[in-house]
Amino acid sequence: MHAFRGSARPLCGLRGPLNHSPLPRVGAVRLFSSHDAPSNAESFASSSEQAKREIAVIHDVVTAAHTKEALAKLREQAAEPNIWDDATHAASVVQQLATLETRESQARELQRRFLDTKELYALAAEEADEPLLRDCEAAMAQVRVDAQQLRLELLLSHESDARSCFLEIQAGAGGTDSCDWTAMLARMYARWGEARGFQVQHADESAGDEAGFRSVVLRLDGAFAYGWAKSEAGVHRLVRVSPFDSAGRRHTSFAQVRVYPMASEGGGSKQDVELPAKDLRIDTFRSSGPGGQHVNSTDSAIRITHLPSGIVVQSQSDRSQHRNKAEALAMLRAKLYQRELDEQARARHQFAQGLGDNAWGNQIRSYVLHPYQLVKDHRTNYSEGNTKLVLDGGIDRFIEEMLLHQAAVDATGSSVQMT
Known part of the structure; x- marks a missing residue:
């Protein structure tokens, strides 16, 4: 890592x-x-x-x-x-x-x-x-x-809000452009996290065929990392002139963001997640990512399958198989804990991370770089014309608007409107 x-x-x-x-x-x-x-x-x-x-x-x-x-x-x-x-x-x-x-x-x-x-x-x-x-x-x-x-x-009053978190970005419809868009989002969130004082680490990545990443997992360590990042969950849409299109045509790309609060090992508290050995299948494989000759020549990468849920996580960013296993287990606990939070939210008829398909019509935010420049959040209608500022990590205002919007939704019991 x-x-x-x-x-x-x-x-x-x-x-x-x-x-x-x-x-x-x-x-x-x-x-x-x-x-x-x-x-x-x-x-x-x-x-x-x-x-x-x-x-x-x-x-x-x-x-x-x-x-x-x-x-x-x-x-x-x-x-x-x-x-x-x-x-x-x-x-x-x-x-x-x-x-x-x-x-x-x-x-x-x-x-x-x-x-x-x-x-x-x-x-x-x-x-x-x-x-x-x-x-x-x-x-x-x-x-x-x-x-x-x-x-x-x-407003960050939930028991999980104060926790560190994993932020996962997965390329959607759009091919190479979407892989590049995933890399752009990873950079945006890394800069945002560092500016807020979080320790930002690359927990895992899967490189795209030509550019960018098929998927990236960032780990954000610090007080209220999950509380601030959780509203970023959803589909993010990019509109631009593709640098990979020799004809210079405009392309639309999608990437899906998921955010999981860090959960601890089983110990009796609400935020503990038990992982019995019988529920896990652990596989080792050779790292395919960057990291030097030593990484790529050893079976240090770890893939863990949670058999009851079918959730699969992997970590290959460290040379140590032991550290990769620990990171993968932390990711799995975080995903299982987030699943429990989503189930509780649905039971209370509150907004959960309803992500939908990673494609057109499900985006929570659009980043338009051509023919005009505008970033718009479709849940709150807040927009920003300085796209460079946003892509350099200036997303605090979007997050604040969503937190305030969600507080109003929780108070009235109404649903989040997508526009």
Whole structure:
């Protein structure tokens, strides 16, 4: 297993002028400067009102019964004297507890910044202190931005959202162009993941006959990797002048994305997946991918078939058969866990990863490079004309729009509309 170019780095925090506590990074957000404009009471009032509404929503979510119950349960589990008998389960409990406690702390810090800024602004207004008024306006604008972003983080409330994940891309209709499109998507998601601070690794790949990949599996390690990536599941459509067509004609290509949360070995928690040896068929074969003479001359690649479900996974990216087997087992657990999540979602009549055929009519997003340039999500109707930005990993806004859209769908019980 090898990493994409660029090293992993921790999630970046956002800091406002009056803030010294990091907030989760949602995307590249411009920090406001007090020198941007003269003081404006209307601007401060608008930012203050918006921030107040956002903080009220955050407070409601954080203090909801399920969050308080979850905290109490996790603290009880963490206090058990024998919790570290199962290190994997213990690490999961500690991570979930830290996540919920961090959210409580972030909500309190936002409330403090909001109240402090309002109080300081009132004092500055009494003294007619123009520089301080501008600083307060900038600070309140940043509080509003940070509150909006924390609200988005709170939308990732499912127990699996905080997990790392596998992101699988499979070429669909379109031949060589679709294989090339699969490679383009792999690059897009790798850049997006690295920009968000996830560790991005190539877990497996199957090269196309002429170019690109028939399939690629990326592993995204980091807090909330699955929560952010899950809405990318579906068919992605590309329209462009094909570089593989000597006549320069326009071609349409498809690739299907699936996202699976990392699941742990069986240990009793909801996110554990048991894999009895009798349910598995494990085959070794010679790697066909890149990696040097040693990789291609040894039977280091692993293919695992889950007999009850028929799910097949493979890993051939590492020289070590042992590491390839571990990676393949992790992929299998993730797929089985996602299947269980989908079944639960269908039972609740909620949106699941209904992917459909990897071809025309089932796309969730279209990327048009010719005759005009536009990327449009057909579930939310959000679009972006800067296609280069999107293909370079700038997909945060698409994800945010889908998270907000899905929250509205869950609240009303309606279905996702494809346009």
